[in-house]
Amino acid sequence: MNTLRLDDLRASPSVHSAVKLGVPAIPLELSEVFASETFRTMARSTVDLLAEHISDDLVRGLDLADPDRLTALARGLMTTERDVVAPLDEDRLAAILDLYVRTGIQVHSPGAMGRQFSGTLPLAGVVELVGAVTNQPSSFYEAAQLPSVAERIMADELNQFIGWQSGSFAMVTTSGGSLANLTALAAARNKRFPRFWTEGAAGGSAGGRRPAVAVGDDVHYSVTRAVGILGIGEDQLVRLPLNRARQISVELAGPVLDAAARRGLDVFALVATAGTTSVGAFDPLDGLADLAAARDLWLHVDAAHGGGLLVSDEYRHLLHGVRRVDSIAVDAHKMMFVPAPCTLLFYRDAEDSRRPFRQDASYVFDEEPDVYTRLDSGDRNFECTKRPMIMALWVLWAMHGPAVFAGKVDHLCRVTSAAHDVLLDETDFEACHRPEANILCFRYLPPNLPETAVHSLQLAIRNRIKEHGKFFLSKVDLDGTAALRVVMMNHRTTVEHFRLLLAEIRAVAAHLLPHPTG
Numbered sequence: 001m002n003t004l005r006l007d008d009l010r011a012s013p014s015v016h017s018a019v020k021l022g023v024p025a026i027p028l029e030l031s032e033v034f035a036s037e038t039f040r041t042m043a044r045s046t047v048d049l050l051a052e053h054i055s056d057d058l059v060r061g062l063d064l065a066d067p068d069r070l071t072a073l074a075r076g077l078m079t080t081e082r083d084v085v086a087p088l089d090e091d092r093l094a095a096i097l098d099l100y101v102r103t104g105i106q107v108h109s110p111g112a113m114g115r116q117f118s119g120t121l122p123l124a125g126v127v128e129l130v131g132a133v134t135n136q137p138s139s140f141y142e143a144a145q146l147p148s149v150a151e152r153i154m155a156d157e158l159n160q161f162i163g164w165q166s167g168s169f170a171m172v173t174t175s176g177g178s179l180a181n182l183t184a185l186a187a188a189r190n191k192r193f194p195r196f197w198t199e200g201a202a203g204g205s206a207g208g209r210r211p212a213v214a215v216g217d218d219v220h221y222s223v224t225r226a227v228g229i230l231g232i233g234e235d236q237l238v239r240l241p242l243n244r245a246r247q248i249s250v251e252l253a254g255p256v257l258d259a260a261a262r263r264g265l266d267v268f269a270l271v272a273t274a275g276t277t278s279v280g281a282f283d284p285l286d287g288l289a290d291l292a293a294a295r296d297l298w299l300h301v302d303a304a305h306g307g308g309l310l311v312s313d314e315y316r317h318l319l320h321g322v323r324r325v326d327s328i329a330v331d332a333h334k335m336m337f338v339p340a341p342c343t344l345l346f347y348r349d350a351e352d353s354r355r356p357f358r359q360d361a362s363y364v365f366d367e368e369p370d371v372y373t374r375l376d377s378g379d380r381n382f383e384c385t386k387r388p389m390i391m392a393l394w395v396l397w398a399m400h401g402p403a404v405f406a407g408k409v410d411h412l413c414r415v416t417s418a419a420h421d422v423l424l425d426e427t428d429f430e431a432c433h434r435p436e437a438n439i440l441c442f443r444y445l446p447p448n449l450p451e452t453a454v455h456s457l458q459l460a461i462r463n464r465i466k467e468h469g470k471f472f473l474s475k476v477d478l479d480g481t482a483a484l485r486v487v488m489m490n491h492r493t494t495v496e497h498f499r500l501l502l503a504e505i506r507a508v509a510a511h512l513l514p515h516p517t518g
């Protein structure tokens, strides 16, 4: 590998931006807090603590602390010094960080199957440390040079799996999938109703027709929330029916959209989901792209959960048709295993990335963008100050290549499929669906359980395990009845852990159910 001299990168190599002045020393008490030696000592002991933490592979549940007692404990760890800077106290830091780690969700435990929180790749933490210490907020090239370039590179890398023409598309990072969905829908709204930005809702209705957004019935709440925020109004949501696999039914969608038009709705966007939060269902993007093209709808894909599957040769087919969509939001902090938030919002047409926050592109700025500001994203993302969130993803990619992500995705989806097979062999459990990816919902149905008790039993099981169990699992209502839900996010989780979970569910339920008499 070449070692680079920064001078070689400079636009004007003869100019040096750093000088050393003989300035007076800062006050002693401050200089100790900011001292590099202090940092070195604290960082070393913290790395040791974390290394210990990730080496623990015990099956662990949530272990919820009583919030009042935890507050009291946290208060007790604070310095009482008010008038001067309290001196460094390694023990205090160790106690605070230990509490932080122990009360967190145990994402590195094979028992963590509850939600979409990744068992992150530990190296990501090292990169985040650099970002935190050097504080390089992205959005503007001059403040975050390498992160800005890394965004460009990662967009191209991931586009290899999407298939757009290089140079014609755009990607911005946002602080979470919720914000990415809001941003994409703002772009769609402003494209169809260019006067909405200045005139507000009055600029949206044409001929008495109200702007509306079509979504699948299992859409994430961030999308319906965005519709509220954007002034479309939740009443103008057109919910498209699902098929038995809980994907949007392309056949049934057409008539529902026709009926919406007859009710005076002007549907301008269709939101598909690639990996629903409830069961991990992937809407058929190809069929929906046909529908969107025929009706001139902006097709946005909420791939917050499932976008990471793009890197997997085995599972990429679930996003077939992604080339044809207008925008797609991918949470790298879910299936690409970096710390939250790290979301990538792609637009097929680069021009569209300039629509959410101003109707005209940046060429209306009075200044021509220069070679640096061309990489600014401040005009295209909601945030002004933004974490350099791409760095963990890019560094992992740079270090290990895409195979580390694909390998973990494949493992998680295979384990989920194997867990489904286990359920098929158990007469007292019912699988609610065949998992497409890494989410599986199921119910415990012991013999003689009355129909009316099914819902409450699942809730009671989940609550009991939440408080006392060795696993972290969640629940979801499907067609009005609660189901238990696992999300496989940890490479350590195997089908044997799932069997253990079933055993725990049986044991918990045995306590909850009335004992048979006689």
Ligand SMILES: *Cc1c(COP(=O)(O)O)cnc(C)c1O
Residues within 6 Å of the ligand: 116, 175, 176, 177, 178, 179, 220, 222, 273, 275, 276, 277, 302, 303, 304, 305, 331, 341, 343
């Ligand atoms: C998690 C999720 C979101 C929300 O993303 P955040 O990053 O948590 O804001 C949106 N849509 C789907 C389908 C999700 O799974």
